[in-house]
Amino acid sequence: MNRYNLTSDQIPTAWFNALPALVEPLLPPLHPGTQEPVGPDDLSPLFPMGLIAQEMSPELWIDIPGEVLDILRLWRPTPLVRAERLERALGTPARIYYKDESVSPAGSHKTNTAVPQAFYNQAEGIKRIATETGAGQWGTALSFASRQFDLDCKVYMVRASYEQKPYRKILMETWGSEVVASPVDQPDHPGSLGLAISDAVRDAGGRDDTHYALGSVLNHVLLHQTVIGLEAKDQLALAGEARPDVVIGCCGGGSSLGGIALPFMADAAVRLVAVEPSSCPTLTEGTFEYDFGDTAGLTPLLAMYTLGHDFVPPSIHAGGLRYHGDSPIISNLVKSGRMEAIAYPQGKTFEAAVQFANTEGKLPAPETGHAIRAVIDEALAAKELGEERVILFNYSGHGFLDLSAYDDYLNGRLIDA
Numbered sequence: 001m002n003r004y005n006l007t008s009d010q011i012p013t014a015w016f017n018a019l020p021a022l023v024e025p026l027l028p029p030l031h032p033g034t035q036e037p038v039g040p041d042d043l044s045p046l047f048p049m050g051l052i053a054q055e056m057s058p059e060l061w062i063d064i065p066g067e068v069l070d071i072l073r074l075w076r077p078t079p080l081v082r083a084e085r086l087e088r089a090l091g092t093p094a095r096i097y098y099k100d101e102s103v104s105p106a107g108s109h110k111t112n113t114a115v116p117q118a119f120y121n122q123a124e125g126i127k128r129i130a131t132e133t134g135a136g137q138w139g140t141a142l143s144f145a146s147r148q149f150d151l152d153c154k155v156y157m158v159r160a161s162y163e164q165k166p167y168r169k170i171l172m173e174t175w176g177s178e179v180v181a182s183p184v185d186q187p188d189h190p191g192s193l194g195l196a197i198s199d200a201v202r203d204a205g206g207r208d209d210t211h212y213a214l215g216s217v218l219n220h221v222l223l224h225q226t227v228i229g230l231e232a233k234d235q236l237a238l239a240g241e242a243r244p245d246v247v248i249g250c251c252g253g254g255s256s257l258g259g260i261a262l263p264f265m266a267d268a269a270v271r272l273v274a275v276e277p278s279s280c281p282t283l284t285e286g287t288f289e290y291d292f293g294d295t296a297g298l299t300p301l302l303a304m305y306t307l308g309h310d311f312v313p314p315s316i317h318a319g320g321l322r323y324h325g326d327s328p329i330i331s332n333l334v335k336s337g338r339m340e341a342i343a344y345p346q347g348k349t350f351e352a353a354v355q356f357a358n359t360e361g362k363l364p365a366p367e368t369g370h371a372i373r374a375v376i377d378e379a380l381a382a383k384e385l386g387e388e389r390v391i392l393f394n395y396s397g398h399g400f401l402d403l404s405a406y407d408d409y410l411n412g413r414l415i416d417a
């Protein structure tokens, strides 16, 4: 047996909130104008009170609304799979397990937070959501979720992706969203995530019927993603494992990594590892300080590792990992030494992704390839030491809409940044 499935009534019914469990408390977000700590009223033009409360909640567990569970059950609980064929190819005594988040409607973990975000907005009378998307994964997830709750959704898509990667735009439009290229006021600019966030925040700030939604970074987003790690805990027990020795995830804004890792953080015997691209090395080479979440400086200042809010990363294929900052919770764990961080150039991550496709059969998203690179290196280190290491990683998404990236890799056109 190599797949460990839970039935739909075994879905977690509460999210795990890391905030009260952090050894060093988080520094508060600051108002972009006054530089004073923000209160709920500062955030209410952009977010519903239900999410603002979660952003600051001292409760360790927060119940998942029934309406949200009903939609999550379309694909959750997701499978936990033991990657035995990869283990055999590597000749490692390590046991490798992956949590398969690629089975969601949009093909990644991002729907886990898109659904509750749409729910809380609709519950408070909001009619329309504005958001940004890089390569399109967050935009597709929020488009799906908005449709479930009859919300209009406007997506500001980084222009370079808008022009080069039409398929996610078509998926967003199929789910009823309006998609425009960003930056809207500079038609010759290729765009960046930071600029697209500025566009979406401006849109939401200017209309009473509209809120903003962010697909990563914020505390409530990581909270919603903890269903991943909570399910994985139960599934590892089914597999006869007491605990993982190491939990690995790729890290863009840190939400999927937080989702799988935070439920294990209290157990000091479990190592937690963040994997990022060498070309956007926020955790490994950035500085820990207050910085804006966007380029224009419209968002609150967050205490996080950052490369600077005007940093524009090179256009690697893992679009979801091209963000100048990082989640305050993940930054806190790295700063305190609870979590490790490593960076890889993209060539090595595609090599790992192709090895995974050839052994396990599944074609990972380029972001996920970063986690797989670290998993393979971890398994090879275990082989070197003759250790039966238990490795758990987050298979954050599939790569079916990233085939041009594989085409570049297979034909030697990949820039090895």
Ligand SMILES: *Cc1c(COP(=O)(O)O)cnc(C)c1O
Binding pocket: 108, 109, 110, 137, 138, 215, 216, 217, 250, 251, 252, 253, 254, 255, 256, 257, 320, 321, 365, 367, 368, 396, 397, 398
């Ligand atoms: C967006 C995305 C990521 C990175 O975002 P996080 O918030 O760091 O999880 C990773 N993998 C996939 C497939 C994504 O779509």
